[in-house]
Amino acid sequence: MSAIHPPVAGDAAAALYSKLNWRLLPFLVACYMFAYLDRVNVGFAKLQMQSDLGFSDAAYGVGAGIFFIGYVLFELPSNLMLPKVGARRTFSRILVLWGVTSACMLFVRNVPAFYAMRFLLGVFEAGFAPGMIYYLSCWYGPARMARAIALVFVAGPLGGIVGGPVSTWLMTSLSGVGGLAGWQWMFLVEGLPCVVLGLLTLRVLSDKPADARWLNSDEKGILASETAPASHHADSFKAVLRSPRVYVLALAYFSIIFPIYAISFWLPTLLKEQGVTDTLRLGWYTAIPYVAAAVCMYAAGRRSDRVGERRYHCAVPALGAAVFLSAAVVADAHFVLMLLALTLGTACLWMAYTVFWAIPSELVKGAAAAGGIALINTVGLSGGFWGPAVFGWTKAASGSTHAGLFVMAGAAALAAVLISKGKLTLKQD
Numbered sequence: 001m002s003a004i005h006p007p008v009a010g011d012a013a014a015a016l017y018s019k020l021n022w023r024l025l026p027f028l029v030a031c032y033m034f035a036y037l038d039r040v041n042v043g044f045a046k047l048q049m050q051s052d053l054g055f056s057d058a059a060y061g062v063g064a065g066i067f068f069i070g071y072v073l074f075e076l077p078s079n080l081m082l083p084k085v086g087a088r089r090t091f092s093r094i095l096v097l098w099g100v101t102s103a104c105m106l107f108v109r110n111v112p113a114f115y116a117m118r119f120l121l122g123v124f125e126a127g128f129a130p131g132m133i134y135y136l137s138c139w140y141g142p143a144r145m146a147r148a149i150a151l152v153f154v155a156g157p158l159g160g161i162v163g164g165p166v167s168t169w170l171m172t173s174l175s176g177v178g179g180l181a182g183w184q185w186m187f188l189v190e191g192l193p194c195v196v197l198g199l200l201t202l203r204v205l206s207d208k209p210a211d212a213r214w215l216n217s218d219e220k221g222i223l224a225s226e227t228a229p230a231s232h233h234a235d236s237f238k239a240v241l242r243s244p245r246v247y248v249l250a251l252a253y254f255s256i257i258f259p260i261y262a263i264s265f266w267l268p269t270l271l272k273e274q275g276v277t278d279t280l281r282l283g284w285y286t287a288i289p290y291v292a293a294a295v296c297m298y299a300a301g302r303r304s305d306r307v308g309e310r311r312y313h314c315a316v317p318a319l320g321a322a323v324f325l326s327a328a329v330v331a332d333a334h335f336v337l338m339l340l341a342l343t344l345g346t347a348c349l350w351m352a353y354t355v356f357w358a359i360p361s362e363l364v365k366g367a368a369a370a371g372g373i374a375l376i377n378t379v380g381l382s383g384g385f386w387g388p389a390v391f392g393w394t395k396a397a398s399g400s401t402h403a404g405l406f407v408m409a410g411a412a413a414l415a416a417v418l419i420s421k422g423k424l425t426l427k428q429d
Contacts, residue, residue: 016219020139021151023214027197027204028132029155031095034194035128036159037167038102038121039067040264041190044167044286045105045183047268047279052181055111061392063114064265068384070122075381078127079134079374086207087135090127092198097124099194106184130377133357138208141226143305146313146358150301153354157297160264160290166190168283246376248418249360253380255415256318256356259325259408260349262387263289263342270342270401274335288339289346300351301358310359315420317351322413324348329402345412352415383411 042049042064050060082090101121108114132152140148170189171182180188206212209223267286276282296317304313324345331337360376391404 012218013222016215016222017144019214019219020223024139024205025148025151027200028135028152029158031091031194031197031201032129032132032152032155033159033162034095034190034197035098035125036156037163037190038098038194039125040159040261041163041167041186042105042118043265043268044164044171044283045186047168047272047282048171048175048181048183049108052183053108053110053114055114056396058392058396059111059114061265061389061395063111063118064392065261065385065388066115067118067122067125068261068381070119070124071126071384072122072378072382074123074126075130075378076374079130082127082131082134087131087138088202088205088207090131091135091205092201094125094128094131095194095198095201097198098128099191099196099198101191102194103188103191105187105191106180127374129381130373133360133373133377138227139223142358143308144226146301146304146310146355149357150298150354153350153357154294154298156353157290157293157350161287161294163190164268164283164286164290165280166283168279172279241375246360246372247379249356250376250379252415252418253356253376254383255411255418256349256352256383257380258383258387258390258411259321259345260353260387261384262391262404262408263325263346263349265388266391266395266401266404267342267346271339273401274338276335285339289343292343292347293350296347297350297354301354304355304358310355311419314352314355314359315416317348317355318412318416318419321345321348321352322409322416325405325409325412329405332402345409349412352412352419356419387411 046055046060046064049055055063078090078094098121101117101124105117105121108117133149136148136152137145167186167190170186173182174180174185174189175182177185206214209215209220209227212220215223267289268282271282271285276285300313300317304310324341328338328341328345331341360373387408390407391401394403394407395401397403
């Protein structure tokens with residue numbers, strides 16, 4: 001793995017990055033928060049939707065995860081086109097289309113329609129997360145990437161923090177209004193803000209520093225210096241496809257995503273089965289793991305940048321997640337202990353997630369970066385289908401969540417091994 005070059009120092013650079021952080025990051029955080037919320041709010045909808053429409057646990061698990069089939073199929077083309085089309089237009093298209101589709105989830109009446117709408121949601125959101133990584137790499141050098149990624153992707157846990165109480169409040173407060181069920185109102189209200197953000201993207205974002213009217217020539221020069229590849233060459237996409245390290249990273253990412261989305265989609269059900277029957281109270285309980293995740297992932301990204309180390313800042317939390325998810329099974333009879341174990345396991349998974357993305361952004365440079373990052377994300381995000389689906393199948397077969405939690409723990413342990421022991425394949429080819 002290439003060394004992390006120190007950032008440009010000085011008051012001018014500090015002022016520039018402060019300016020950059022305030023100009024870009026709040027808007028990107030808002031976009032990603034709604035992206036995550038629209039992916040996982042189906043977990044709260046299940047509390048009412050499953051009984052209203054007669055879904056089985058297995059059907060719900062497949063439907064929740066089928067989002068990622070659409071995402072994976074269309075992600076690579078979306079990101080290969082991103083450098084040509086530009087980030088503003090790409091993000092705007094994605095936000096508007098997925099916002100409309102998410103709102104239209106209110107029309108679902110049966111299992112095939114549920115599958116179709118979740119698939120379309122994945123198709124329209126395809127490329128957003130890796131596109132965000134590529135976009136950040138155009139503005140932040142390697143020495144600042146982990147912190148920038150952590151600041152943006154903390155929006156995932158923020159979506160969990162906000163989503164639990166807001167989603168359950170919408171479902172209980174608006175149930176029956178206008179003849180719609182609470183879960184239908186939830187999809188409508190949480191989908192439409194994405195359309196607004198998509199339209200604002202064209203005005204708020206610039207494709208790259210050279211296009212930013214709010215930067216002067218000196219500031220553009222600093223950013224060009226920091227984001228230039230250290231080896232002064234750009235990888236070709238063909239070289240990326242031949243690189244073993246890319247596939248090691250993709251498998252490691254799969255092993256992180258597999259449990260993240262299983263927990264995200266099934267957490268409300270896990271807590272409900274512990275005896276939490278009040279929907280509003282359930283929403284507040286589901287926010288607790290995401291509060292811990294938000295704090296821990298920012299701390300992990302900050303420390304990783306400070307010491308200039310990536311691999312073990314990713315592998316150790318992944319191993320911790322394996323331990324805590326296993327502990328959640330042992331603590332099944334005690335609600336507080338199980339919630340604590342799930343909270344620590346969720347926090348560890350998100351720590352591994354945020355530091356992970358600083359690794360490929362250092363390995364792949366040039367025009368191939370968007371494609372390389374998308375390739376890793378495409379393979380890895382298939383775990384977003386298999387995680388919830390496997391959890392649903394094991395629950396349907398055994399009548400318990402224990403087997404599913406052990407499978408999630410095993411996946412996290414595999415991620416820890418791949419990241420920590422992949423020296424031969426992770427170094428420069």
